[in-house]
Amino acid sequence: MRSNSRRRQSPHSTSRQPSAPASGQERSGVRWVTVDDDTAGQRVDNFLLAQLRGVPKSVVYRILRKGEVRVNKGRVKPDSRLKAGDQVRIPPVTQKKKEAPVVPGSRVQAVMENAVVFENEQMLVVNKPSGIAVHGGSGLDFGLIEVLRAARPEARFLELVHRLDRDTSGLVMVAKKRSALRFLQDELRQKRIRKHYHALVAGDWPDTLERIDEPLLRYEMSNGERRVRVDAEGKASLTLFRVLARYPGYTLVQASPVTGRTHQIRVHSTCAGHPIAGDDKYMDDVSLKAFRAAGGQRLMLHARSLELTMPGSGEAARFEAPYDDAFDAVLARMARR
Structure with missing residues (x-):
């Protein structure tokens, strides 16, 4: 006999519901x-x-x-x-869930906007101040790229093309289109973009020391801090050097990295026996103390110029960034010694 009874749900059973996301x-x-x-x-x-x-x-x-x-x-x-x-x-x-980001204040936004040395539809070139990271993270609420995005809420795309150390000042490229980002990063990989830095180093840099091609290896110290050292197991690295000016106890050099390793100029200078003035990672304590006693308060490394082919137009371009007041003041004091 055919039953018309329906299967009843147990009073103790429950219908399956989609699981709710965990808190956060x-x-x-x-x-x-x-x-x-x-x-x-x-x-x-x-x-x-x-x-x-x-x-x-x-x-x-x-x-x-x-x-x-x-x-x-x-x-x-x-x-x-x-x-x-x-x-x-x-x-x-x-x-x-994303935490509400810390919004950079109007003052720091104005500082970064004033640091823009070039802009077109494809890209920006910014003279980054020393002490400002290129991006937030590692305890920093924001960096150069977050400040630019806050100052330009209408911008659909703003991405860093490359990086600079927080304490290094100078030129940074920012792409305004993904096509420009791909083009510029490929140019960097092919070593077609020439970057020139100015560095004040300790001691008397020899005129004959024009290139350092020591391999560099990243490592972690016992306190978790990341450093770089010359090591046969490291990646091939090449920096070209040229003397620009001499001061008592110091030399201003142009450093042109052919490869783009972390801390490359800083470590290559140090391995040559001429660490960059104000470098609290690679300069010995006595030399660092002497530099600071002479009024030096910043890392004396500045990304001075860029030579590149422009995305979109294919035109050759060169950009140059002046030193900031602190860098200029150190050189002025050195010249009076």
Whole structure:
């Protein structure tokens, strides 16, 4: 006999509900993103990492592997290249809630805007002050790039092309389009952009010491601080040097890095026996104390000039940044000694 009775749910059973995100997390819905001209050519995995900031890389690659990410409704591999007009499906994922960023004040925004030495539709060139990092992190609420984004809320794209140490002043390139970023970073990789720094070093730099090609290795100290040293196991590194001026106990040199290793000029100068004045990482304590007693309060390293081919136009260009007041004051005192 056919039963018309329905299966009743146990009073102790519960219907399955979607699990709520953990505290401090939020779950987004499905998104469809159209690839624009600036994003065209980017790998799918890099595109997703930019779209899903705060999501672990393992999660991004898992949703790709499972086919949850679609481009024009089709499955794609992580290294697939996107084209302008592509429709990218981004599935729901759990992201860490972003804390409200610290907004740089109007004063620091004005300082950074005044530091812009060149601007067109493709890029900015900024004379970064000493003491300001190029980006936030490691205990810093913001750096040069965050300040520029705050000062230019209408800008759709602003990205660093390269970096400078926090205590180094001078020229930094910032791309205003992804195509310009790709072009300039490729020019750097191909060593077609020439960067020249001015450094005041301790001692009498020999005129005959025109190049240092010692390999450099990054390492971590016992307190967690990262440093660099000359080491046979390190990466090949080359810096060209030229004497610009001599002062009692110091020499002003031009340093032109052919490779772009972390702390390259600072470590190459030190290994030559002429550390950069004011360098609290690589100058010995006695020399550092003597420099500061003479009125030096900053690292005497300045990214003086850039020579490059401009993105978009292909024209050759050269940019130069003046020293700041502190750098100028040290050289003036040296000249009077």
